[in-house]
Structure formats: structure tokens, C-alpha cells
Amino acid sequence: MITLKEIKVIFGKGTPLQKQALNGVSLTIEEGSFVTVIGSNGAGKSTLLGVLAGDVLASEGQVLIGHADVTRKSTAARAGLVARVFQDPLTGSYGSLSIEENLALAARRGERRGPVSALGPQRREHFRDRIAELNLGLENRMKDRMDLLSGGQRQAVSLVMATLAGSEVLLLDEHTAALDPGMAEFVMGLTQKIVSERKLTTLMVTHSMRQALDYGHRTIMLHGGEIVLDVSGDSRKTLQVEDLIAMFRKMRGQTLDDDALLIG
Numbered sequence: 310m311i312t313l314k315e316i317k318v319i320f321g322k323g324t325p326l327q328k329q330a331l332n333g334v335s336l337t338i339e340e341g342s343f344v345t346v347i348g349s350n351g352a353g354k355s356t357l358l359g360v361l362a363g364d365v366l367a368s369e370g371q372v373l374i375g376h377a378d379v380t381r382k383s384t385a386a387r388a389g390l391v392a393r394v395f396q397d398p399l400t401g402s403y404g405s406l407s408i409e410e411n412l413a414l415a416a417r418r419g420e421r422r423g424p425v426s427a428l429g430p431q432r433r434e435h436f437r438d439r440i441a442e443l444n445l446g447l448e449n450r451m452k453d454r455m456d457l458l459s460g461g462q463r464q465a466v467s468l469v470m471a472t473l474a475g476s477e478v479l480l481l482d483e484h485t486a487a488l489d490p491g492m493a494e495f496v497m498g499l500t501q502k503i504v505s506e507r508k509l510t511t512l513m514v515t516h517s518m519r520q521a522l523d524y525g526h527r528t529i530m531l532h533g534g535e536i537v538l539d540v541s542g543d544s545r546k547t548l549q550v551e552d553l554i555a556m557f558r559k560m561r562g563q564t565l566d567d568d569a570l571l572i573g
């Protein structure tokens with residue numbers, strides 16, 4: 310379970326560039342729940358994920374993961390609890406290392422750094438089996454460098470990497486935005502499978518209203534650093550993409566010129 314209590318984040322405090330990115334966000338997310346997060350540019354979505362991952366420390370408020378108060382804990386100290394997949398397929402894995410080496414590093418997330426144990430046949434086979442489940446044929450390319458993979462293949466491997474250390478929380482930061490529609494759909498299907506099989510508590514930021522409604526159990530909309538919509542259950546089932554777009558319009562007080570992007 311994730312609990313955010315009255316989270317405020319102020320960047321550049323006391324400077325002319327001071328910006329309040331989150332303005333008293335309170336949120337409880339049940340264990341195993343999959344929440345989609347939408348909001349216009351600058352609404353605070355990435356900051357919210359940052360507060361959970363630890364790369365943004367809250368100026369005020371409290372962050373709990375399970376029963377652990379992680380409010381002041383660094384990203385490294387939370388690494389065993391929280392896994393993250395980024396929009397850019399090049400972020401989050403090492404291009405110059407092989408698929409296998411990347412998986413070995415991901416499996417050690419959250420452990421105290423010590424001597425790296427050799428990749429024995431058993432671990433190799435375990436990693437190979439996990440990659441074979443993707444059905445992309447990558448199990449025959451375990452020694453290929455990550456930077457030889459396509460963006461979609463790399464995001465698929467990143468999702469497997471995110472599950473190897475047994476983290477309870479998965480943060481997806483527009484992880485399909487840079488992919489072509491076919492690959493985006495594939496990666497979303499994979500996301501759904503991994504999240505439900507492993508019962509991960511998941512937050513997915515997306516600019517696609519379609520994705521926001523089609524996946525997960527609950528949708529929240531941020532605007533100006535505040536939660537302005539929080540829907541789940543039957544009221545979410547009846548919600549249409551057009552309804553969300555109308556809410557965006559209302560929030561922004563202007564006509565959207567990128568409806569196609571939002572619907573996609």
C-alpha cells in the first residue's frame with residue numbers, strides 16, 4: 310500500500326523561479342491496485358512519481374510504502390521497494406551492457422553493494438526463462454548489448470528488470486510514449502500481465518486518455534499540483550475519453566489543439 314499525506318513540493322524555494330509542483334496531495338493506493346495518472350503539461354505527474362521513487366524529496370508531508378515511512382529516504386534506500394520504467398527506452402538500462410548483465414544488475418536492486426557474484430548457469434537460465442516469456446525471441450540474444458535492441462524490445466526488457474528484485478511498487482512514466490502504436494500496445498499488454506501476476510501496486514503516467522481508461526482500476530487527474538479527479542469502480546466504467554478531454558478543457562480554460570494526441 311502507498312500512502313501520501315499532504316505532500317507539498319516546492320522547487321527553487323526562495324528564488325524568483327520558485328514553483329510549487331505539488332500542493333498538498335493526499336492519496337492512498339491499496340496493495341495491488343493499478344492507478345493511471347493523467348494531467349496536462351506541468352501538472353505535477355512526474356513530480357508525484359519522483360516523490361515515490363525518492364528522487365524528489367517532499368517539502369512537506371509524509372510518504373509511506375507499506376508501513377515504512379520513506380519520506381526522507383534516498384532513491385538508493387528505496388530501490389528494493391520501488392521500480393521505475395521511464396519514457397525514454399535508453400534510461401533505466403545500460404546500453405553498453407548485455408541483456409543478461411542488465412538483468413543481473415536489476416536483480417541486485419536495493420542490495421548493499423558488494424562483490425558482484427558471477428553469473429552462474431542457474432541464474433543465466435532463470436533470466437533466459439523470464440526473457441523467453443516475452444515471446445520476442447530475445448532469449449537467443451542474451452549476450453547482445455542492450456543498445457542493439459529496438460525501443461519496444463528495450464522497454465519490454467525494462468519491465469522484466471523492474472520485477473526481478475521483488476519491488477512492491479511499479480512506477481511507469483509514460484513508458485509507451487516513445488513507441489510506435491503496435492509496440493505500445495504490446496508493451497501495455499505485457500504491463501497488464503506483469504502487474505496482475507505479481508500483484509504490483511502500480512502508478513502509470515500517460516498522456517493517452519484511452520490508455521488511462523482502458524488499463525488499471527482507478528484514474529486520477531492532476532492539475533496545478535492538486536488531484537482534481539479521482540475515479541474508480543462503476544463511475545470509471547461509464548467514463549469516456551471525451552469526458553476526460555472535456556475536463557482537460559475546463560481545467561485549462563482553453564481549447565485543446567492536440568485532441569488527437571490525447572485520444573491516441
Ligand SMILES: Nc1ncnc2c1ncn2[C@@H]1O[C@H](COP(=O)(O)OP(=O)(O)OP(=O)(O)O)[C@@H](O)[C@H]1O
Binds near residue numbers: 330353354
Ligand atoms: N527540478 C525542477 N526544478 C524546478 N522546477 C521543476 C523541476 N521539476 C519540475 N518542475 C516544475 O514543476 C511543475 C510540475 O512538473 P512535472 O514535471 O511534475 O509535470 P508533469 O505533469 O510531469 O508534466 P509533463 O506532462 O510536461 O511531463 C512544472 O511547472 C515544472 O516546470
